[in-house]
Amino acid sequence: MKTVVAMIPARYEATRFPGKLMKDLAGKSVIVRTYEATKKSNLFDEVYVVTDSDIIYNEITSNGGKAIKSIKDHESGSDRIAEAIENLDVDIVVNVQGDEPFTQKEPLKKLLEVFQNDIHNHVDIASLMIKMDDDEEINNPNNVKVVTDEQNFAMYFSRSPIPYPREKSKAIYYKHIGIYAFRKQALLKFTKLPVNRLEAAEKLENLRFLAHGLRVKMVKTNQIAIGIDTPEDLKKANTIFKH
Template identity: 40%
Template sequence: MNVTLLIPARYASSRFPGKPLALINGKPMIQHVYERASLAKGLTNIYVATDDDRIKAVVEGFGGNVVMTSPDAASGTDRINEAISLLGLKDDDLVINLQGDQPLINPTSIEQLINLFKDHPGEFEMATLGLVIDNKAELDDPMHVKMVFDNNNFALYFSRARIPFGRDTQDYPVYKHLGVYAYTRKFVQAFAALPLGRLEELEKLEQLRALEHGYKIKIAISDFDSVEVDVPDDIRKCEQRLAAK
């Protein structure tokens, strides 16, 4: 099974322009993401998917691979879809979508997604990661997406609100969604052709489009959190975590 990991990276960001090139301990964030991902076993190749020449130059400068996509991509999945077409991937090839703002991703988490497809061939075409929330401040923070799933670890719903809501108790696990996806090339093409979902539009969560149209999303529970860099202050948090290690 060929496994291509794609890292979509945009320069433009309303909250943090130039985010992929922001320095973390003197190294561009996109390089941290790329190098962490390269430690995962089972990958055939890795590419950064970008529309920006500055990002392209930096990635090629540290020896990484780049696929240039259109600046008109409406979403991250549209950028992924364009990239896999340019790379000529086959329908049953596995694609890992790792966001370019996750510089502390644990390679084991990527391997979990690859192994899901190896261990359950043909049972689903999309998978993602979850993690039990330990930090209570994240429970009601809409920036941290929550998730619920069935007894077979198939997603039931994703929300920016706390789900499930305990009517009589607060003593139960709540799971956070980690924004790393795995899917077949065939699924990505089908997904990109689907109309915007009603729930997707309300929550601003692209993965809900898959659920709304009847697709299954398999969940792997990770033991490792992955800090996402949304605003400049998150750089400091990443450096603190790296120093702690």
């Protein structure tokens, strides 16, 4: 494999928890903790934070990290990353969530192994999924479900429980975890494609991949990074760091 980079899209504003990436987590900001965890994996040639915020940009660079300032306004992290990599000499790009300071090495390594083993370039995008057994979790529309073919390529993503449990004992459910690894050209192609009716209905941008023929390889994992979406999550994260 050639050049592999991690990109951490980071907005200062957040609907549920404004400014969360700059909140203190055991003596450092959440975004710096995430950057350091990603660097510590030693999987990437470079790690960048990509942001529209001067505050976050200065936070990363003043702590010895690398940051890229977005030129345009963007609807999604994928669009923000696409702008950042357009003129960079990279082959594989991993999108790491900025609010996940406990980002772990093993799931990221599994994503990169997909491309190492893909000698015929059949895979455009790789992403993660984890098995779900709890009915409440399965029926929660905030948990995106994915169904795959026999080679673990994604067939569909939905907020609804899929497959429908006509015989409940035979239904297996997987939750999609929104960490992506892209071939550079697949990401650039994706951001130029129009929103299709399925994406508009479910509010899931990953349906745009499938609607336009991009092949998404799903990788099973047992590890979920802890995200920080609320002040309560931040309290829990601080407790974890102290122990």
